[in-house]
Amino acid sequence: MNAILELRAVSKHFPTHRAVDNLSLEIPRGAFFSLLGPSGCGKTTTLRMVAGFETPTSGEILLNGARIDHLPPYKRNVNTVFQNYALFPHLTVQGNVEFGKPKKSIQHVLEQVHLTGKESRRPHELSGGERQRVALARSLVMEPDVLLLDEPLSALDPLLRKEVRAELKELQRRVGVTFLFVTHDQEEALELSDQIAVMNRGVVEQIGTPQEIYQQPKTKFVASFLGAMNWIDGAGIRPECLRISSEGVRAVVVNSAFLGPFVHILAQLESGEQVRAQVAPDQAATPGETIFLSWNQRDEKRF
Amino acid sequence: MKNAFKAPAWLLMVATFFVPMAIIGVYSFLTRGGYGGIERPFTMENYTRLFDPLYGVIFARSVSIAAVATVFCLLLGFPLALFIARSAHKNFWLTLVILPFWTSFLIRLYAWMFLLRDTGLINTLFHTNLPMLYNNGAVILGLVYGYLPFAVLPMYATLERLDNTLLEAAADLGATPLRGLFSVTIPLAMPGIRAAAILTFVPCIGTYLTSDLLGGSKTILIGNLVQNQFTTARDWPFGAAASLVLMGVALGLLFMAKRRGEELL
Amino acid sequence: MKAYAAIMCCFLHVPLLILALFSVNSSKFTVWEGFSLRWYRAALGDRELLESAANSLIIAVVATLIATAIGTLAAYGLWKRASNVLSSALYMSLVTPEIVTGVSLLALFQWSFRFLHLRLGMHTVILAHVAFSVAYVVVVVMARLRSFDKSLEEAALDLGATEFGAFYRVTLPYLAPAIAAAAMLAFTVSIDDYVITSLVAGVDSQTLPMVIYALARRGVNPMLNAVSTMVVFGLGVMVLVSERLRAK
Numbered sequence: 001m002n003a004i005l006e007l008r009a010v011s012k013h014f015p016t017h018r019a020v021d022n023l024s025l026e027i028p029r030g031a032f033f034s035l036l037g038p039s040g041c042g043k044t045t046t047l048r049m050v051a052g053f054e055t056p057t058s059g060e061i062l063l064n065g066a067r068i069d070h071l072p073p074y075k076r077n078v079n080t081v082f083q084n085y086a087l088f089p090h091l092t093v094q095g096n097v098e099f100g101k102p103k104k105s106i107q108h109v110l111e112q113v114h115l116t117g118k119e120s121r122r123p124h125e126l127s128g129g130e131r132q133r134v135a136l137a138r139s140l141v142m143e144p145d146v147l148l149l150d151e152p153l154s155a156l157d158p159l160l161r162k163e164v165r166a167e168l169k170e171l172q173r174r175v176g177v178t179f180l181f182v183t184h185d186q187e188e189a190l191e192l193s194d195q196i197a198v199m200n201r202g203v204v205e206q207i208g209t210p211q212e213i214y215q216q217p218k219t220k221f222v223a224s225f226l227g228a229m230n231w232i233d234g235a236g237i238r239p240e241c242l243r244i245s246s247e248g249v250r251a252v253v254v255n256s257a258f259l260g261p262f263v264h265i266l267a268q269l270e271s272g273e274q275v276r277a278q279v280a281p282d283q284a285a286t287p288g289e290t291i292f293l294s295w296n297q298r299d300e301k302r303f
Numbered sequence: 304m305k306n307a308f309k310a311p312a313w314l315l316m317v318a319t320f321f322v323p324m325a326i327i328g329v330y331s332f333l334t335r336g337g338y339g340g341i342e343r344p345f346t347m348e349n350y351t352r353l354f355d356p357l358y359g360v361i362f363a364r365s366v367s368i369a370a371v372a373t374v375f376c377l378l379l380g381f382p383l384a385l386f387i388a389r390s391a392h393k394n395f396w397l398t399l400v401i402l403p404f405w406t407s408f409l410i411r412l413y414a415w416m417f418l419l420r421d422t423g424l425i426n427t428l429f430h431t432n433l434p435m436l437y438n439n440g441a442v443i444l445g446l447v448y449g450y451l452p453f454a455v456l457p458m459y460a461t462l463e464r465l466d467n468t469l470l471e472a473a474a475d476l477g478a479t480p481l482r483g484l485f486s487v488t489i490p491l492a493m494p495g496i497r498a499a500a501i502l503t504f505v506p507c508i509g510t511y512l513t514s515d516l517l518g519g520s521k522t523i524l525i526g527n528l529v530q531n532q533f534t535t536a537r538d539w540p541f542g543a544a545a546s547l548v549l550m551g552v553a554l555g556l557l558f559m560a561k562r563r564g565e566e567l568l
Numbered sequence: 569m570k571a572y573a574a575i576m577c578c579f580l581h582v583p584l585l586i587l588a589l590f591s592v593n594s595s596k597f598t599v600w601e602g603f604s605l606r607w608y609r610a611a612l613g614d615r616e617l618l619e620s621a622a623n624s625l626i627i628a629v630v631a632t633l634i635a636t637a638i639g640t641l642a643a644y645g646l647w648k649r650a651s652n653v654l655s656s657a658l659y660m661s662l663v664t665p666e667i668v669t670g671v672s673l674l675a676l677f678q679w680s681f682r683f684l685h686l687r688l689g690m691h692t693v694i695l696a697h698v699a700f701s702v703a704y705v706v707v708v709v710m711a712r713l714r715s716f717d718k719s720l721e722e723a724a725l726d727l728g729a730t731e732f733g734a735f736y737r738v739t740l741p742y743l744a745p746a747i748a749a750a751a752m753l754a755f756t757v758s759i760d761d762y763v764i765t766s767l768v769a770g771v772d773s774q775t776l777p778m779v780i781y782a783l784a785r786r787g788v789n790p791m792l793n794a795v796s797t798m799v800v801f802g803l804g805v806m807v808l809v810s811e812r813l814r815a816k
Contacts (some may be wrong), residue, residue, distance in 0.1 A: 327671065
């Protein structure tokens with residue numbers, strides 16, 4: 001098996017709730033692997049168990065085939081990029097990046113994250129994006145087997161986020177280190193990952209490539225979490241699969257918004273439920289109008 | 304209307320702080336009269352007298368005792384502050400540490416007299432005859448005992464605000480807990496440590512009761528000198544000069560610390 | 569680590585606990601001989617002690633009332649409009665070594681007695697106590713004011729209250745626990761003061777700390793253990809209550 005990191009039946013139980021329940025994962029070498037789920041689903045707890053900040057209640061964690069779940073963080077060859085970056089405020093960029101490996105030359109890594117020339121700056125003198133890169137550099141210098149990233153983009157403003165997303169993917173491909181990435185943003189996960197594990201309430205609901213997860217969701221939760229989903233008579237239909245035609249399910253248009261490349265329509269069914277459709281601009285409709293919605297049966301998802 | 308709120312305090316400060324200080328200032332330049340009164344001529348003699356080796360020893364002793372006491376307070380107080388900052392029952396431990404300080408300072412000193420004197424508890428219990436009281440060591444012990452809470456509070460305040468993820472990051476990067484302590488916790492706690500040092504040192508050099516009760520006649524510090532001049536020796540001008548120097552040192556240190564941006568109160 | 573903290577707390581508390589223990593020792597020597605309340609009876613029957621305790625209480629109550637009033641008003645005034653000079657003066661009165669405060673006040677009194685035909689006595693002690701307590705009150709009340717929402721006062725004004733009315737009906741109730749805590753603090757500080765009091769008290773206004781000091785200097789005195797325990801216990805309770813009020 002080409003798995004660099006393996007979690008076997010890992011659980012983390014707290015007195016009040018089960019954060020992670022019997023989770024098993026195999027993360028392939030060199031992959032950009034994401035843990036995706038809503039807040040409270042256990043993804044961060046899982047990451048922290050791999051890093052060593054939480055001890056599993058049961059189960060094993062193996063890195064390169066060897067068990068690490070009983071080792072303290074400073075003895076594991078994994079490194080974490082924290083959500084708030086956790087840069088040492090009393091050290092310069094150089095001091096921060098060198099912290100784990102004081103004698104090693106850091107120039108190479110600084111080049112990789114495009115931070116050359118900023119070695120003597122302090123964290124408070126850097127922008128959000130620069131701080132994130134320092135956190136990355138600091139971890140990459142350690143040459144970890146797996147790099148753990150805890151929602152590293154959530155602290156950035158939305159405009160910056162898109163830019164940094166692309167850079168991050170680029171970086172991973174260049175450096176080749178396995179990334180274990182935690183996020184609640186499904187768009188982010190879809191764009192960046194080679195594989196995604198969708199988590200909900202401490203359990204993994206589905207593992208697969210972005211395409212598999214989106215187009216062949218295995219559970220109702222996964223279907224609703226990735227992209228929008230309409231539920232009509234027990235069948236799940238994506239907004240982009242709905243078409244306005246001459247016959248089909250009857251609905252009254254509540255709102256119609258022209259969003260450039262497509263039109264977003266909010267309509268109310270006879271049953272009272274509301275559905276969202278994403279249609280071509282030439283298929284626009286006016287509020288109050290009665291329309292008929294149809295779709296291709298093979299686009300239905302049933303559970 | 305607005306200023307009326309502050310008026311009584313103003314009046315009080317003028318009457319009990321500014322005016323008395325001015326009087327002391329004037330006295331420090333006058334001369335001791337025949338019957339212990341205060342007379343002209345104006346002179347600098349009181350200040351120059353302070354440079355006399357006899358009094359130099361007193362100043363040196365005050366500074367060194369205060370310094371030693373401060374160091375002990377920092378060394379003993381830091382681990383305590385760290386423990387409380389990480390504890391789940393912060394308020395409980397804080398109250399436990401602060402409580403003795405706010406009861407009677409005088410009685411707390413008497414308690415040590417009870418323990419340390421030649422017929423005191425320790426000597427009686429262990430059938431020894433150690434002279435533990437009436438020396439520099441006893442004074443230092445008394446000062447540490449008295450001002451330890453003063454040292455713990457500012458260090459606790461800084462440590463409590465420390466970002467925990469920084470220590471996790473250090474561990475993540477291979478630092479053992481010991482290295483984490485010295486490379487991350489202590490450097491980031493320095494403002495609190497500095498504040499603790501000053502908040503302990505200043506009361507220590509100006510101490511009177513501790514050296515009076517625990518130091519006996521051998522350990523005369525600046526505070527004792529001042530008290531002596533205003534009572535037994537009846538040399539008010541000289542005592543005034545000594546007080547101003549003491550106050551100058553205290554205020555000077557605090558001012559220096561404030562300049563560097565320390566939040567001391 | 570917890571063990572260290574426990575040891576340190578023992579270091580801080582044990583001496584006083586030992587005093588309490590020996591206050592019920594029937595022997596007047598430092599050897600345990602049996603349980604007895606004789607020293608408490610002796611202390612409560614000693615005239616000098618009782619008189620000085622009464623003096624101390626009177627001084628503390630009066631000084632506390634005055635200092636709390638002045639201090640609360642000052643804190644409020646400073647909160648509405650900062651004054652560097654007043655703040656600095658208060659801060660300096662707080663950090664000045666006690667001995668310096670004491671001699672400066674003594675000098676003030678002696679100098680003013682040339683025109684006022686007064687002598688050192690309870691009144692000078694009370695004034696001195698007010699002088700050094702006010703800063704403590706200001707600190708405690710200020711801390712509470714910092715968490716006070718200014719717009720509450722503005723709302724009161726909007727609804728027709730005068731400036732003083734707003735203070736009295738809106739701010740003051742909010743400050744009440746802090747004022748009580750500050751008063752207890754001022755009381756504690758006043759009751760315990762020796763250095764300043766000893767300098768400005770007259771011959772006929774002995775306070776409890778002065779008597780305690782004299783007894784402590786003289787030598788082993790088991791009655792002192794009883795007095796100490798009572799005082800520490802009383803003050804300790806006060807401080808705890810004060811902390812509770814501050815935490816609100």
